[in-house]
Amino acid sequence: MSRFTLLSLGLFCLVTVQAAFAHDTWVETNSNLVRTGNAVYVDLKLGNHGNEHRDFKQASKIDLDSCSLDVVDPQGNRYDLIPQLHDTGYAPNEGYWTGKFVAMKPGLYSVEHKLDKIVNHGRPVRSIKSGKTFFVASPTLDEVNPDNPGFDRVAGHPLELVPVANPVTPMGPGKPLKIKVLFKDKPLTETRVSFIPAGVTLSEGFDQEYERTTDSEGIASFTPRTGNSYLVVVHHRSPEEKGTEYEETIYSATLTVLVPEVCPCCGQ
Numbered sequence: 001m002s003r004f005t006l007l008s009l010g011l012f013c014l015v016t017v018q019a020a021f022a023h024d025t026w027v028e029t030n031s032n033l034v035r036t037g038n039a040v041y042v043d044l045k046l047g048n049h050g051n052e053h054r055d056f057k058q059a060s061k062i063d064l065d066s067c068s069l070d071v072v073d074p075q076g077n078r079y080d081l082i083p084q085l086h087d088t089g090y091a092p093n094e095g096y097w098t099g100k101f102v103a104m105k106p107g108l109y110s111v112e113h114k115l116d117k118i119v120n121h122g123r124p125v126r127s128i129k130s131g132k133t134f135f136v137a138s139p140t141l142d143e144v145n146p147d148n149p150g151f152d153r154v155a156g157h158p159l160e161l162v163p164v165a166n167p168v169t170p171m172g173p174g175k176p177l178k179i180k181v182l183f184k185d186k187p188l189t190e191t192r193v194s195f196i197p198a199g200v201t202l203s204e205g206f207d208q209e210y211e212r213t214t215d216s217e218g219i220a221s222f223t224p225r226t227g228n229s230y231l232v233v234v235h236h237r238s239p240e241e242k243g244t245e246y247e248e249t250i251y252s253a254t255l256t257v258l259v260p261e262v263c264p265c266c267g268q
Contacts, residue, residue, distance in 0.1 A: 074107025103137035108148035130157035146265040159251035172263030187218025195222040227261035
């Protein structure tokens with residue numbers, strides 16, 4: 001086989017991998033803990049393209065077509081944030097979308113995002129993405145109640161990261177960030193989950209410090225040693241899921257967790 005043929009094959013494989021996963025989407029809040037009645041700012045971002053989609057870096061801006069962004073309050077009421085979003089960028093592919101939500105009731109809130117569209121980065125694929133994050137509204141910030149249920153509620157995304165332990169209260173360095181990966185409501189086993197801290201570049205291949213493989217119940221656990229924003233990412237390919245307009249279906253799910261330097265519940 002000639003060097004030209006090998007180079008062409010390598011480029012084809014690279015394009016194929018990039019087409020399979022493209023950019024990821026995620027949601028962030030400016031804080032994971034607010035006083036009841038105050039506002040939270042919700043950001044919808046696109047990126048995470050470098051280093052096999054494990055870099056937590058922004059790239060371009062998501063098209064809001066075929067996209068949803070909701071806040072779910074402690075009683076299960078759902079609020080659509082798409083009409084309230086505004087663009088932070090000067091150019092079409094710069095910045096990100098952000099919107100304000102006022103948390104009037106105490107308890108745990110979830111932010112949920114979905115996207116389902118056909119993309120073409122060398123070949124047409126159906127890209128199904130989802131992202132989640134959580135925050136708590138408390139009557140007082142001096143003494144925060146650690147009992148805030150609802151973090152383990154299944155949103156019903158085709159590929160979903162569901163916390164097994166509360167990612168907000170209590171949360172801090174030394175407290176495990178434990179999640180379950182569900183694919184079409186069933187545990188996804190032997191799957192790589194990346195826990196990416198902001199500002200950290202993961203090692204090539206499998207990063208022993210920041211990546212885990214799900215067990216027989218679809219569970220993976222990571223214990224942060226310091227406060228930071230963490231992007232939890234999982235991908236899944238389904239080559240058998242084809243359509244007249246696309247050659248395969250690819251899934252990605254993200255969960256953004258803000259780990260404080262000191263736990264708001266116990267002060268440790």
